Amino acid sequence: MGRFDGRVALITGAASGIGRATAIRMAADGATIVGFDRDTDGLTSVAAEITKAGCAMTTVAGDVSIRADCIAAVDVAVSIHGRLDILANVAGVTWAEHVADITETGWRQMMDVNVSGTLWCAQAALPHLIEHHGNIINIASNAGLMGQAYTVAYSTAKGAVVNMTRALAMEYAKQPVRINAVAPGGVDSPMSRDFTMPDNLDHTLMQPYIGFRPMADPTELANVIAFVASDEASRMHGAIVSVDGGLTAG
Numbered sequence: 001m002g003r004f005d006g007r008v009a010l011i012t013g014a015a016s017g018i019g020r021a022t023a024i025r026m027a028a029d030g031a032t033i034v035g036f037d038r039d040t041d042g043l044t045s046v047a048a049e050i051t052k053a054g055c056a057m058t059t060v061a062g063d064v065s066i067r068a069d070c071i072a073a074v075d076v077a078v079s080i081h082g083r084l085d086i087l088a089n090v091a092g093v094t095w096a097e098h099v100a101d102i103t104e105t106g107w108r109q110m111m112d113v114n115v116s117g118t119l120w121c122a123q124a125a126l127p128h129l130i131e132h133h134g135n136i137i138n139i140a141s142n143a144g145l146m147g148q149a150y151t152v153a154y155s156t157a158k159g160a161v162v163n164m165t166r167a168l169a170m171e172y173a174k175q176p177v178r179i180n181a182v183a184p185g186g187v188d189s190p191m192s193r194d195f196t197m198p199d200n201l202d203h204t205l206m207q208p209y210i211g212f213r214p215m216a217d218p219t220e221l222a223n224v225i226a227f228v229a230s231d232e233a234s235r236m237h238g239a240i241v242s243v244d245g246g247l248t249a250g
């Protein structure tokens with residue numbers, strides 16, 4: 001018996017990093033996975049790994065920043081698998097820049113993917129999650145809990161994800177649905193491996209968010225996300241769970 005037997009989990013960003021690890025973790029625990037990502041090759045790869053292990057995964061190619069794509073992904077989950085129990089909003093983008101270099105296009109993209117994508121998926125999924133007493137896990141960041149130099153747009157977006165989680169939890173306080181966020185620190189994923197810093201930095205400004213421990217493996221996040229999504233976390237609602245090796249403790 002797996003803790004997610006008979007349940008359907010929609011995971012955005014499932015093609016890579018934390019989303020991929022979460023899909024594999026939840027599938028191993030019995031969930032039927034619906035992976036939603038704009039990276040079709042990555043989706044095909046994780047679906048092959050999951051089905052090879054004898055578990056089930058459906059893929060949906062799309063862009064979380066487009067509301068119609070989020071509605072379509074929820075529709076796929078419900079029409080093919082008959083229900084939706086878990087939404088993990090993992091898809092996200094980040095980059096670093098000086099404030100003077102933030103462009104209108106870049107600012108909008110940061111908000112559209114990280115903030116709007118989280119809302120559009122939640123909005124589409126909530127009626128189905130309420131029907132099955134399910135839950136949402138939004139992926140925030142330590143950057144949403146502290147001010148970070150050189151990632152002002154990302155820090156703003158993840159701060160919005162933190163407070164969106166709390167606001168959703170309040171609006172649905174009397175409904176049978178749980179809404180929580182997990183806030184990672186540095187994770188060894190394609191996102192962090194591709195991350196580059198701009199020139200002319202004052203490195204002392206970055207010290208508060210570098211921390212003292214090595215980066216996490218994506219499976220360490222997946223384990224916590226799966227726990228928060230499970231019945232073992234039945235009392236958790238409106239929580240922001242830091243999984244950052246102590247980064248935001250000091």
Ligand SMILES: NC(=O)c1ccc[n+]([C@@H]2O[C@H](COP(=O)([O-])OP(=O)(O)OC[C@H]3O[C@@H](n4cnc5c(N)ncnc54)[C@H](O)[C@@H]3O)[C@@H](O)[C@H]2O)c1
Pocket residue numbers: 012013014015016017018019036037038039042062063064065090091092093094113117139140141142183184185186187188189190191192
């Ligand atoms: N890696 C870190 O150090 C770190 C730290 C804190 C928070 N996070 C957050 O964790 C989440 C996952 O990050 P990761 O490290 O696994 O990154 P990743 O780059 O490995 O994976 C992100 C996934 O999101 C997908 N994606 C991006 N934009 C999309 C869009 N518009 N529509 C659909 N899919 C889209 C990508 O294709 C990719 O598969 C993100 O929200 C990120 O901000 C990461």
